[in-house]
Amino acid sequence: MNVQIYGTGSSGNMTVIDDFLIIDAGLPGNPRGEAILLTHSHTDHTKALPKLGGIPLYATAATAAKLQEKWPYMGFNILTPNDPLTLRRDIGATYYVVPVELKHDVPCVGFDITCVPDRGDETRILWLTDFCQIVSEGVVIENLRKRVYDHVYIECNNTLTQTDILDCYISDDDTSLPRDEYHRRKSFQNHCNISYLESLFTRAGFTKEKRYVDPVTLIHKSTYYYHANVERLLTLCTIANVINPLPECHAEKK
Numbered sequence: 001m002n003v004q005i006y007g008t009g010s011s012g013n014m015t016v017i018d019d020f021l022i023i024d025a026g027l028p029g030n031p032r033g034e035a036i037l038l039t040h041s042h043t044d045h046t047k048a049l050p051k052l053g054g055i056p057l058y059a060t061a062a063t064a065a066k067l068q069e070k071w072p073y074m075g076f077n078i079l080t081p082n083d084p085l086t087l088r089r090d091i092g093a094t095y096y097v098v099p100v101e102l103k104h105d106v107p108c109v110g111f112d113i114t115c116v117p118d119r120g121d122e123t124r125i126l127w128l129t130d131f132c133q134i135v136s137e138g139v140v141i142e143n144l145r146k147r148v149y150d151h152v153y154i155e156c157n158n159t160l161t162q163t164d165i166l167d168c169y170i171s172d173d174d175t176s177l178p179r180d181e182y183h184r185r186k187s188f189q190n191h192c193n194i195s196y197l198e199s200l201f202t203r204a205g206f207t208k209e210k211r212y213v214d215p216v217t218l219i220h221k222s223t224y225y226y227h228a229n230v231e232r233l234l235t236l237c238t239i240a241n242v243i244n245p246l247p248e249c250h251a252e253k254k
Contacts, residue, residue, distance in 0.1 A: 008219040040108035041066040062107035092118040102131035144204035156218035157191035212240040
């Protein structure tokens with residue numbers, strides 16, 4: 001699969017696969033595609049939807065309901081976590097899209113996507129962004145162990161640890177927190193950090209001696225919180241084949 005990442009981060013998210021599937025619509029432009037898969041309702045993933053009329057939309061019932069409050073004229077095909085969606089491409093390939101339920105501050109899914117061409121080998125990718133935990137993480141861990149994915153695209157929003165945000169809990173009143181502390185807490189609580197990523201690969205059985213060798217691309221990075229414990233990236237890279245560990249790649253600026 002040809003995966004083109006136009007942007008990941010709070011400024012906007014959009015990815016195009018084989019000029020057929022579009023994941024999220026949070027950036028301006030005229031991407032080529034025949035289906036828009038929405039992860040969740042946040043503006044940085046949906047703000048360009050009104051300009052992409054005519055392309056079928058796919059979202060969970062919760063995401064569709066939220067977006068129809070803003071755009072009641074929009075129609076959605078409803079996705080159900082773990083229920084495969086089959087999409088046929090006229091030029092000779094079938095795509096099987098399995099929504100993967102994620103924990104975020106709003107209902108959210110990622111996508112396990114398999115492309116089966118009429119001729120040639122099938123390919124499979126995993127796309128997970130904007131989450132603090134995978135709901136059925138045992139399934140993903142087992143798939144990592146079996147190395148079923150040709151490429152994993154997964155959020156690594158920050159390198160924060162619990163110690164890095166202790167000062168954010170002096171008050172339970174978010175409105176009393178300075179902007180930095182408020183967003184640092186939100187980033188740690190609602191987004192995937194490097195500790196969780198490392199635990200996924202180690203629980204799948206990978207170590208420095210037995211490295212996960214298939215490519216892993218880190219997405220939805222926050223450069224603002226990415227330098228807290230940068231040395232931990234080195235540890236992750238020793239157990240997984242991270243092809244873009246530096247914050248400059250697919251990074252956002254706060």
